[in-house]
Amino acid sequence: MSFQLNCPNCGKRAVSEFSFKCEYMERPEADADFKEWGDYIFLRENKKGTQTEWWFHRSGCQSWFLVERDTTNNTDHKSFWYKDLKQKK
Amino acid sequence: MTERMWNNHEMRSSYDVVIIGGGAHGLATAYYLAKNHGITNIAVIEQKFIGYGGSGRNTAILRSNYRTEEGILFYDQSLKLYEDLAQELDYNLMFSQQGHFTLGHSTASMQALTTRAAYNRALGVNSTILDPPEIKKMLPEIDISNHPRYPIMGALYHPPGGIIRHDAVVWSYARGADQRGVHIHQLTEVQDILVENGEVRGVKTNRGTIHCKQVVSCVAGWSSEICKMVGIKLPLVTHPLQALVTTDYKPWLHHVVVSSTLHIYLSQTDRGELVCGNGIDHYPHYGMRSTLGFLESYAAHLLELFPILHNVTVQRQWAGLCDMTPDYSPIISMVDDVDGFYINCGWGTWGFKGSPASGWNTAQMVAERKTPDMIAAFRHDRYVKNRLVGEKAAASVGN
Numbered sequence: 001m002s003f004q005l006n007c008p009n010c011g012k013r014a015v016s017e018f019s020f021k022c023e024y025m026e027r028p029e030a031d032a033d034f035k036e037w038g039d040y041i042f043l044r045e046n047k048k049g050t051q052t053e054w055w056f057h058r059s060g061c062q063s064w065f066l067v068e069r070d071t072t073n074n075t076d077h078k079s080f081w082y083k084d085l086k087q088k089k
Numbered sequence: 090m091t092e093r094m095w096n097n098h099e100m101r102s103s104y105d106v107v108i109i110g111g112g113a114h115g116l117a118t119a120y121y122l123a124k125n126h127g128i129t130n131i132a133v134i135e136q137k138f139i140g141y142g143g144s145g146r147n148t149a150i151l152r153s154n155y156r157t158e159e160g161i162l163f164y165d166q167s168l169k170l171y172e173d174l175a176q177e178l179d180y181n182l183m184f185s186q187q188g189h190f191t192l193g194h195s196t197a198s199m200q201a202l203t204t205r206a207a208y209n210r211a212l213g214v215n216s217t218i219l220d221p222p223e224i225k226k227m228l229p230e231i232d233i234s235n236h237p238r239y240p241i242m243g244a245l246y247h248p249p250g251g252i253i254r255h256d257a258v259v260w261s262y263a264r265g266a267d268q269r270g271v272h273i274h275q276l277t278e279v280q281d282i283l284v285e286n287g288e289v290r291g292v293k294t295n296r297g298t299i300h301c302k303q304v305v306s307c308v309a310g311w312s313s314e315i316c317k318m319v320g321i322k323l324p325l326v327t328h329p330l331q332a333l334v335t336t337d338y339k340p341w342l343h344h345v346v347v348s349s350t351l352h353i354y355l356s357q358t359d360r361g362e363l364v365c366g367n368g369i370d371h372y373p374h375y376g377m378r379s380t381l382g383f384l385e386s387y388a389a390h391l392l393e394l395f396p397i398l399h400n401v402t403v404q405r406q407w408a409g410l411c412d413m414t415p416d417y418s419p420i421i422s423m424v425d426d427v428d429g430f431y432i433n434c435g436w437g438t439w440g441f442k443g444s445p446a447s448g449w450n451t452a453q454m455v456a457e458r459k460t461p462d463m464i465a466a467f468r469h470d471r472y473v474k475n476r477l478v479g480e481k482a483a484a485s486v487g488n
Contacts, residue, residue: 002380016382020372038473042324042415046313048375071327072375 006079009061015074021054023047024066024085048072055079094260095267100274103300104132106455107292108307109279109315111135112144113255113441114433115307116262116273117448118455123269125449126456131271132299133263134292136278140259143309146377146409147441148332148354148366150345152189152250154209154216156201156483159466160418161212166463167446168249174445180261182253183359187344189250190224192394194239194350201482202245209247219244227344230397237393239350250345252356252364255441262448282318282430289319289429303455305431310375310410312434319427323434324415324472328369329376329408330438331383336402337361351390362404365391369411369438379406413437416477417484421451422469423460431455432469439484 004012023044028036045051050070057063066085069077106122108115111133122128135141151171153164175182193199202218209216221233224244233241263273274296281293282304291300306315310327338361347354352368367387370380384406391398412434414420420435433451436443450464460468466478 002382015372018372035473038475039322042472043322044313044324044326045317046323046325046327046373046412048311048314048327071373074374074376 003074005055005067006077007057007060007063008065008079008081009063010057013057013060017057017059019056019058021056021064024052024054094264095273098272098274100132100277100296100299101272102297103291104272105130105301106303106305107131107299107301108133108305109292110142110307110309111139111263111273111275112142112307112309113140113259113262113444114144114309114436114447114451115305116259116266117444118305118307118433118451119266119271120262120269121448121452122455123266123271125452128456129270131266133266133271133273134277134279134294135273135275138275139263139273140256143409143411143436143440144259144444145256146332146407147255148356148364149252149255149441150189150250150354150356151184151253151442152247152345153214153442154189154191154205154245154247154250154483156205156208156480157418157478158208158212159478160480160483161209161214163446163463164443165212165214166449167443170445170449171253174258174261178261178265180257180264182257182261184251184253185359186249186251187356188227189247189345190228190347191245191247192224192241192346192348192350193243193245194241194348196242198350199243202243205483206245214247215249216245216247219246228342228346230341230395231346232394232396239393252345252358258444279315279318282315284319284427284430287426287428289427303429303431305433305451305455307433307451309434309436309440310412312412312432316432316434319424319430321424321427321432321469323420323432323469325412325435326373327375328372328411328413329374330367330369330411331379331406331408332364332366333384333387333406334365334404335363336404338363338401346394348390348394351393353387353390353394355391363398363401369413370408375410377408377410379408411437415472417480418478419443419447419467420469421447421454421464421467423454423458424469435467437484439480
């Protein structure tokens with residue numbers, strides 16, 4: 001399904017301008033064990049519903065930002081910068 | 090008088106095995122559990138109708154020219170089961186082994202295709218490399234000139250590959266299972282899986298709770314949601330994949346044609362329609378709607394290969410869900426922490442061609458409660474153990 005994604009810098013643009021990168025996860029500490037890093041690299045919630053994700057405005061301003069998106073409809077989504085993640089949670 | 094292919098039953102309060110998902114994988118698992126292992130007290134639970142998911146949405150292409158030893162042997166078992174399936178299930182599956190081309194448009198892809206041909210032949214799978222004039226001889230309408238943006242440099246040709254009627258595969262497995270006593274419950278949605286002391290105890294559905302000691306999840310694109318119910322996190326991301334079919338034309342395309350550089354594959358059905366498929370959409374999604382963007386890019390790429398198609402009419406477009414794994418190989422696995430729970434997923438864009446071998450080996454795993462050698466490499470925890478089965482070059486287009 002095609003839709004317009006909101007870039008916090010440029011506003012609404014066609015989703016084809018963007019690259020989906022990954023669902024947002026807390027990065028393990030540098031000295032975390034092998035299992036924890038393996039889980040971080042490979043395992044995903046892959047949620048049917050609202051999840052927070054990394055997106056990249058590839059054909060636009062080149063910004064990385066976060067999107068809270070409902071993976072069943074795309075129509076209700078919120079875009080914001082990483083620095084605003086903490087106050088959102 | 091019409092004869093029902095499978096029956097509706099009252100739901101029992103307990104079954105020996107509950108299979109979640111009434112697609113080709115779930116129904117094949119039920120069929121082989123009944124036929125090969127004599128286990129018939131089985132319920133197949135489907136949230137919509139059988140074949141609603143990927144089994145009825147794929148482009149019906151079968152082949153076994155994979156890249157890894159594990160993959161080649163597995164898909165070859167599947168192709169051999171498909172060859173005898175119409176006879177075995179007494180159903181016309183219209184399997185046409187018309188040959189399968191994978192086109193190469195760069196030196197890198199020719200190198201990958203040459204490696205695949207060598208691996209395939211070493212394991213007894215018929216695969217060979219053709220140069221552009223040889224391709225032109227078999228596909229006279231193809232443009233092998235240097236005019237397109239990505240000229241054709243060669244192809245991997247796989248004679249046993251072909252197309253089959255995918256709905257009939259689902260229906261005949263359902264009928265075969267039903268005849269052996271399996272209950273198929275459609276419009277039945279799983280709400281929870283009951284686990285006590287690390288053992289499966291039952292499945293809670295919108296039509297009541299079923300007690301059972303073995304549960305098999307065969308829900309492909311929806312696997313992450315089902316496996317969460319027993320606390321398992323999977324390495325899956327669900328993307329839609331779009332396809333289209335044109336109106337019917339007189340027979341002109343007698344082989345399956347795939348180009349991974351151009352992200353397209355197509356074949357012509359017995360009715361004359363062209364069935365055309367694409368790579369996955371570039372972001373994950375659980376909806377199954379079509380986009381104009383797909384249609385435009387597909388058409389542009391298709392015309393590079395076959396300029397004669399500039400006037401064809403598209404009849405309809407659709408999408409299906411693909412549960413993509415990081416190494417493009419499936420997951421067929423027991424689970425250490427939950428006794429009696431089996432995972433069959435990770436079928437991405439390569440699931441339909443694997444369904445007979447998937448059902449065959451999953452049934453053996455459930456019946457014997459141990460992993461058959463054929464699928465030992467496809468465990469769910471191979472990712473964190475760094476034992477990936479890399480099929481990226483062979484399992485999909487343009488990913």
